[in-house]
Amino acid sequence: MKKIHYREWGIDSPRYWGLLAVLAAIVAVGGFAVLYMEHEGHWVTGMTNQVVWGMPHVFAIFLIVAASGALNVASIASVFGQTMYKPLARLSGLLAITLLVGGLLVLVLDLGQPSRLIVAMTTYNFKSIFAWNIYLYVGFLGIVVVYLFTMMERKANGFTKGAGVVAFVWRLALTTGTGSIFGFLVARQAYDAAIMAPMFIIMSFAYGLALYLLVLMFTFNTDDRPLGDVLLRRMKNLLGVFVAAVFYFTLVYHLTNLYGTENHEFELFMLRDGGIYTAIFWVGWVLLGMLVPMGILFHPALGMQRGAIILAALFVVLGGLSAIYVIVIGGQAFPLSMFPAHTIIESGNFDGVNGMARSYSPSLPEFLLGLGGFALALLATFIAVRMMQFLPYSLADEVTDPHHAK
Amino acid sequence: MKRNFGLSLLLVLCLGLLGGLGMVHAGEGVKGSAKADKLDACVAPTAFMRRNHFELIKHQRHITVHEGIRKTDHSLAGCVDCHVRKDAQGSHVPVNTPGEFCAGCHQFTGTTLDCFTCHATKPTGN
Amino acid sequence: MSQPTDQPTNKHRREFLAGAAAVTATAIAPGVFLQSVADAAPRASAVTDDVRYGMLIDTTKCADGCNDCVSACDKENGIDLLSKPEGASEELWEMQRPRWIRTVKLKNNLTGRVTSLPMMCQHCEHPPCVDVCPTGASFRRADGIVMVDRHTCIGCRYCMMACPYNARSFIHENIQTTLTAVPRGKGCVESCTFCVQRRDNGGTTTACQDACTQGAIVFGDLKDPDSAVSQAMAKYPNVQIRADLKLNTGVRYTDV
Numbered sequence: 182m183k184k185i186h187y188r189e190w191g192i193d194s195p196r197y198w199g200l201l202a203v204l205a206a207i208v209a210v211g212g213f214a215v216l217y218m219e220h221e222g223h224w225v226t227g228m229t230n231q232v233v234w235g236m237p238h239v240f241a242i243f244l245i246v247a248a249s250g251a252l253n254v255a256s257i258a259s260v261f262g263q264t265m266y267k268p269l270a271r272l273s274g275l276l277a278i279t280l281l282v283g284g285l286l287v288l289v290l291d292l293g294q295p296s297r298l299i300v301a302m303t304t305y306n307f308k309s310i311f312a313w314n315i316y317l318y319v320g321f322l323g324i325v326v327v328y329l330f331t332m333m334e335r336k337a338n339g340f341t342k343g344a345g346v347v348a349f350v351w352r353l354a355l356t357t358g359t360g361s362i363f364g365f366l367v368a369r370q371a372y373d374a375a376i377m378a379p380m381f382i383i384m385s386f387a388y389g390l391a392l393y394l395l396v397l398m399f400t401f402n403t404d405d406r407p408l409g410d411v412l413l414r415r416m417k418n419l420l421g422v423f424v425a426a427v428f429y430f431t432l433v434y435h436l437t438n439l440y441g442t443e444n445h446e447f448e449l450f451m452l453r454d455g456g457i458y459t460a461i462f463w464v465g466w467v468l469l470g471m472l473v474p475m476g477i478l479f480h481p482a483l484g485m486q487r488g489a490i491i492l493a494a495l496f497v498v499l500g501g502l503s504a505i506y507v508i509v510i511g512g513q514a515f516p517l518s519m520f521p522a523h524t525i526i527e528s529g530n531f532d533g534v535n536g537m538a539r540s541y542s543p544s545l546p547e548f549l550l551g552l553g554g555f556a557l558a559l560l561a562t563f564i565a566v567r568m569m570q571f572l573p574y575s576l577a578d579e580v581t582d583p584h585h586a587k
Numbered sequence: 588m589k590r591n592f593g594l595s596l597l598l599v600l601c602l603g604l605l606g607g608l609g610m611v612h613a614g615e616g617v618k619g620s621a622k623a624d625k626l627d628a629c630v631a632p633t634a635f636m637r638r639n640h641f642e643l644i645k646h647q648r649h650i651t652v653h654e655g656i657r658k659t660d661h662s663l664a665g666c667v668d669c670h671v672r673k674d675a676q677g678s679h680v681p682v683n684t685p686g687e688f689c690a691g692c693h694q695f696t697g698t699t700l701d702c703f704t705c706h707a708t709k710p711t712g713n
Numbered sequence: 714m715s716q717p718t719d720q721p722t723n724k725h726r727r728e729f730l731a732g733a734a735a736v737t738a739t740a741i742a743p744g745v746f747l748q749s750v751a752d753a754a755p756r757a758s759a760v761t762d763d764v765r766y767g768m769l770i771d772t773t774k775c776a777d778g779c780n781d782c783v784s785a786c787d788k789e790n791g792i793d794l795l796s797k798p799e800g801a802s803e804e805l806w807e808m809q810r811p812r813w814i815r816t817v818k819l820k821n822n823l824t825g826r827v828t829s830l831p832m833m834c835q836h837c838e839h840p841p842c843v844d845v846c847p848t849g850a851s852f853r854r855a856d857g858i859v860m861v862d863r864h865t866c867i868g869c870r871y872c873m874m875a876c877p878y879n880a881r882s883f884i885h886e887n888i889q890t891t892l893t894a895v896p897r898g899k900g901c902v903e904s905c906t907f908c909v910q911r912r913d914n915g916g917t918t919t920a921c922q923d924a925c926t927q928g929a930i931v932f933g934d935l936k937d938p939d940s941a942v943s944q945a946m947a948k949y950p951n952v953q954i955r956a957d958l959k960l961n962t963g964v965r966y967t968d969v
Contacts, residue, residue: 306846528816528818
């Protein structure tokens with residue numbers, strides 16, 4: 182195995198600063214949106230007493246899920262011993278940190294009382310998965326920093342495997358915790374299912390790898406660094422497999438719900454009668470998020486075209502946002518089933534009169550907050566790869582492929 | 588050393604308080620109209636209250652919310668009821684208005700008051 | 714600084730203190746006795762689980778189109794002091810304003826029979842909202858009242874996701890006026906407290922119960938077999954809403 186060389190991102194200065202300026206502007210606008218929401222109160226958002234989590238949570242949960250998945254690439258190298266992935270490990274750790282920070286920031290800034298973050302970090306009810314998540318998220322950041330240290334400090338390289346195992350197990354716990362936020366809720370038919378936790382784990386694999394691929398290809402492209410076909414083929418195939426796994430879990434989730442009569446109304450809502458939610462489910466989650474990417478990635482010809490791979494990865498990201506939207510918001514829009522065998526004909530609190538879903542329209546401040554978090558994660562990533570040696574100098578076949586003819 | 592510092596802090600606080608109370612603008616609380624103005628001391632000695640009133644309030648809020656205890660000297664409602672002043676027309680002036688009781692020290696020391704985001708600033712007789 | 718022990722003032726002071734203590738004890742004693750019999754004054758000792766507050770709703774008595782309980786609750790708990798923020802849409806405000814109690818009208822899918830009932834926090838024995846609160850702000854008091862400690866609430870709304878009855882409200886706007894007895898502020902979550910301000914000040918009823926002219930709402934101590942609510946529950950068959958969740962709610966309904 183040849184020694185891997187890492188070098189700072191060499192994109193030319195004007196483009197680099199231009200990129201940072203654009204991302205910083207998005208972050209700033211997001212910051213103003215937060216100040217506005219915090220000062221006025223949540224009445225300026227589309228969130229209500231019936232749909233309490235909205236666009237910011239969709240972005241936040243997507244970023245958090247993708248963050249733990251982004252670490253997979255490093256785990257494949259450290260934990261599962263695939264040496265071909267070893268050069269990719271540093272960027273993987275970095276992305277895990279920046280995406281998680283971006284997601285957490287969005288979540289925290291949407292709180293009704295964000296100034297009480299200290300209370301949240303010192304007062305705990307350990308029956309709540311949310312409380313555990315605070316430890317899991319913050320602990321994850323610390324562990325990945327240590328993991329990165331073992332990779333980047335030559336004298337600590339011997340500890341990389343150990344740190345990698347800890348990080349891998351921790352991220353599984355983290356994503357289980359994130360899925361369980363919904364899985365543990367007995368009240369709503371969309372949640373209250375043990376499958377939520379493993380489904381989130383498998384989603385993290387797909388979304389994390391898709392974002393990783395996009396960042397890798399972008400940084401390499403702009404710096405004219407070679408990314409060989411051998412490695413790319415393995416990664417795009419892996420992405421295809423992860424997306425197929427998400428497809429499997431989605432199928433099992435819905436088939437199980439469809440089997441039990443008590444869930445028929447909910448499934449019909451999701452699959453047929455839910456208006457915007459049905460549209461986003463079929464077009465966003467299923468078609469663009471799973472079927473089209475699988476079609477591209479497993480296609481004999483298309484599968485190795487760089488442009489097609491990028492498109493597939495972008496669709497996976499879009500599909501991920503759609504899936505989280507349907508789960509978080511669609512799950513709240515469907516009325517609570519308080520009176521089985523009855524139809525509610527009037528209600529003082531939007532309880533689902535005649536089965537009508539609760540309405541929610543995302544507002545601009547919410548959207549800007551979510552986008553700002555995404556932009557912050559990217560901003561931090563680009564600054565880090567520019568200033569420190571996260572990116573391998575070359576991923577050409579002769580460097581990565583152990584079987585390459587010398 | 589510590590005692591000297593404490594005494595000078597107390598002196599500074601007193602001066603600040605007096606300075607704050609000295610200003611009365613039109614439409615704001617009339618000096619001496621609060622129940623507290625007619626009493627010698629608060630529910631505890633003034634020096635103790637100046638240093639520790641927040642501890643009392645913080646401890647009491649937990650007791651009231653979780654244990655339901657309302658019969659207490661340390662309720663925030665009690666503080667408001669006693670320290671609120673009336674304006675020239677006889678109606679209560681919110682106790683956290685600049686120039687009123689709480690602001691007297693809080694503005695000077697630069698500590699944020701979060702209580703009245705939620706709690707009533709005038710006794711509402713309920 | 715040591716005090717000489719043979720001064721005449723010490724003896725007088727001691728006598729005075731003993732006398733004062735005796736007088737005070739005599740004055741307080743009847744009050745203490747009364748306190749233990751019936752809470753007729755602000756509560757001076759911690760609540761215990763000797764009492765469990767609950768409510769029986771007789772849906773046959775709930776009048777169609779009536780909202781008296783809702784108006785009474787709004788007035789008692791300061792919700793009627795809130796107004797739509799300037800610039801907010803009416804439609805959105807209706808979905809964002811707090812509601813501690815609401816009326817729901819149901820139709821039986823098979824028989825077409827129509828029922829009206831008020832819906833509020835069910836004060837479960839095993840509340841999902843308490844389980845999920847990350848800071849423990851959402852809690853169940855010893856006497857069965859499920860409420861939010863707004864000092865610790867960070868406004869994450871997870872409890873609102875968890876509530877099977879959609880009973881909780883989040884305060885979406887800056888509050889201008891609050892009642893002394895019912896504080897309320899932007900960014901926290903709240904719900905029906907069984908009129909805890911009355912509970913802790915010696916009251917025996919809730920505002921909704923007082924307002925219901927039909928007698929559909931009966932409130933009281935579930936652990937006291939002689940209370941009106943216990944006797945009503947023993948007499949009329951009643952159910953929990955969403956009984957399958959096994960939350961052992963404090964609020965029960967007849968004829969649903």
